[in-house]
Amino acid sequence: MPEIKAYTDSYYSMTWLGPKGYPENANSGRCYFTGMLGMLRHFGESDTLFADGISGDGFSFRWCPAWGAPAFNGGKGAFHEIWEYTPRILGYESHWEEDHEGGFDEAFSRLCALIDRGVPVQVGLHYSLLLPYGAMSSPRLAFQRSIMKETGFGHHVVVAGYDLDRRTVTIWEPNDIHEHARYECPLDVFRMAWEQASQRTGDTYKAWPYHHPWGGQWSLHDGYGPYLMVWVEPDRNPGWDIGQAIHHSFRRNLKILSGEYPKPYALFGNQWQIPHWETGAPGLARFAEAVVRGEVEDALSPTGERRALFVFGNIPNHGVLGRRGAAGYLARSAAELEARGLDAKALREASARMHRSSEVFQALRYESDLARAGVLLTEIARNELEALDAMRTGWDVVRTL
Numbered sequence: 137m138p139e140i141k142a143y144t145d146s147y148y149s150m151t152w153l154g155p156k157g158y159p160e161n162a163n164s165g166r167c168y169f170t171g172m173l174g175m176l177r178h179f180g181e182s183d184t185l186f187a188d189g190i191s192g193d194g195f196s197f198r199w200c201p202a203w204g205a206p207a208f209n210g211g212k213g214a215f216h217e218i219w220e221y222t223p224r225i226l227g228y229e230s231h232w233e234e235d236h237e238g239g240f241d242e243a244f245s246r247l248c249a250l251i252d253r254g255v256p257v258q259v260g261l262h263y264s265l266l267l268p269y270g271a272m273s274s275p276r277l278a279f280q281r282s283i284m285k286e287t288g289f290g291h292h293v294v295v296a297g298y299d300l301d302r303r304t305v306t307i308w309e310p311n312d313i314h315e316h317a318r319y320e321c322p323l324d325v326f327r328m329a330w331e332q333a334s335q336r337t338g339d340t341y342k343a344w345p346y347h348h349p350w351g352g353q354w355s356l357h358d359g360y361g362p363y364l365m366v367w368v369e370p371d372r373n374p375g376w377d378i379g380q381a382i383h384h385s386f387r388r389n390l391k392i393l394s395g396e397y398p399k400p401y402a403l404f405g406n407q408w409q410i411p412h413w414e415t416g417a418p419g420l421a422r423f424a425e426a427v428v429r430g431e432v433e434d435a436l437s438p439t440g441e442r443r444a445l446f447v448f449g450n451i452p453n454h455g456v457l458g459r460r461g462a463a464g465y466l467a468r469s470a471a472e473l474e475a476r477g478l479d480a481k482a483l484r485e486a487s488a489r490m491h492r493s494s495e496v497f498q499a500l501r502y503e504s505d506l507a508r509a510g511v512l513l514t515e516i517a518r519n520e521l522e523a524l525d526a527m528r529t530g531w532d533v534v535r536t537l
Contacts, residue, residue: 138248139297139306143256144318146178147294150457151276151313154502159276163501164311165453167292168215168358169193171258171310172222172230174294175368178256181226189465190385191222194458194490195392197420197520202411204432205350206423208455208497212388212397215358219366225385227376229369235334236363240327243363248298250367256296256308260364262332263291264344266321270309274316277309288344290333290357292366298323333361348449349437379476379537382469386527386534389465393524395419417520424513427506434506444504452501455516459494463487466527473533482530489523 150170154161169191176187188194192211199206211218216232223230236242250257264287271278281287296318297306303323310317335341335356343354391397395416414422426432434442435449446452466487470480496516503509 137297137299137301138251140178140251140254140256142254143174143178143294143296143308144314146174146256147308147314147317148174148177148184148310149313149317150311152453152456152498154498158313159274159279162276162312163450163453163456165450166193166209166457167310168260169218169222171256171292171294171308172219172366172368174308174310175256175258176223176226176228179228179368179370180372181228183464183468185461185464186468187222187226188458188461189389189463189468190225190381191218191461192385192389192392192397193218194460194462194465195389196398196458197395197414197416197423198398199414199419199423200411201414201426201431203351204435206451208451209458210398212392215360223368225381227373227381228371230367231369232364232366234360234362234364240331240363243330243365244327247295247365250365251295251297253370255367255370256294258292258294258366259330260290260292260333260358260360261326261329262288262335262344263293263329264288265325265329265332266291266293266307269321269325270307270319273319274309274312276312276316284346288347288354290335290344290347330364331362333357333364335359335361349435349443352436352438354438378472382472383534383537385465386469386531389462390524390527390531393417393520393527417517417524420513420520421517424510424517427513428510430506432506445506446500446509447502447504450501452497455497456494456501459490459497462523463491463494466490466523469534472537476537478533478536480530480533482526482533486523486526486530489519489526493519493523 151162151164173184177184181187193209196210219232267281271281294308295305304320305326307319307321308317347354393416395418400410400413434445437443466483470483473480493516500512
């Protein structure tokens with residue numbers, strides 16, 4: 137019955153509570169990254185907000201008018217780019233694997249071997265199949281299950297144990313509060329969910345019902361799997377230097393916030409027919425202007441109903457959580473400058489602006505009226521443009537690290 141007991145102290149929650157509190161308004165998101173933050177904390181990086189912000193995820197914005205789906209996070213590229221970059225810049229070695237040649241037997245053997253070494257593993261799967269088991273220990277998941285129809289959504293969780301005699305795996309739900317995040321799932325159910333993450337049935341890809349409407353059709357999830365697994369090796373490079381890490385990541389984050397990253401061809405568009413994209417703080421400002429002008433509509437569900445973009449889409453949760461990490465990263469970077477006798481005023485200002493952006497995103501999460509949402513988005517964009525200006529000023533100091 138191997139289990140990484142110490143993960144209970146390393147687990148990191150990205151849950152914030154709305155007006156109705158827990159469990160109804162236990163808002164969360166960014167499951168693709170929460171588990172990795174817990175792993176990094178497990179192996180020694182105690183400043184989780186710094187680790188979050190160094191990824192670049194919380195500095196990002198992207199929107200395509202043709203598709204009408206804004207994403208308030210995404211870093212420089214796809215998820216695996218975040219999984220690879222963040223541990224490396226923090227002095228760790230990371231891995232991500234999928235679609236093992238030996239199928240489930242090989243993948244599960246590798247998973248068990250990692251847990252035997254004390255390494256927790258993030259996996260991507262068809263979470264609808266696990267939801268009934270999570271609901272047994274989590275009031276939030278129980279509430280979520282009660283209000284859902286036929287569900288179909290992909291999700292990332294952390295596996296921290298297994299019991300071959302009882303045929304169970306120990307799951308940590310990344311988007312809950314600590315006391316309800318751990319539960320056990322039957323191995324057979326876990327296998328089915330892990331395999332179905334590919335969303336491929338027969339000779340075609342098949343969307344899961346009620347998985348985030350996209351232009352009147354149910355959508356596919358992130359496209360990883362089967363047997364997606366992400367982990368961080370325990371030992372930090374003894375030669376790692378935080379000054380060098382800030383130097384490199386700051387320039388990268390500056391490019392993300394300015395909209396230079398991600399490049400259009402990295403946004404899952406056809407590189408030969410790239411549609412128009414808005415990115416970074418300037419792109420967010422243009423998106424806000426489009427909302428104010430009435431050019432953005434609520435999401436069209438395949439059932440024919442319009443669903444409030446910033447309520448049912450759950451989109452602002454990523455803004456709340458990502459900007460919180462961005463602000464924490466900038467605050468830690470400022471402290472490192474000050475410790476070296478350098479001027480950190482610009483970084484302190486940038487941190488305050490990103491923190492304010494996070495706060496306004498909390499109001500956007502519950503705004504169903506697009507006209508009022510436009511006002512909130514305008515304020516968010518203004519704060520992030522000011523953060524961008526401050527970061528450009530601060531770069532002259534950071535580059536000396």
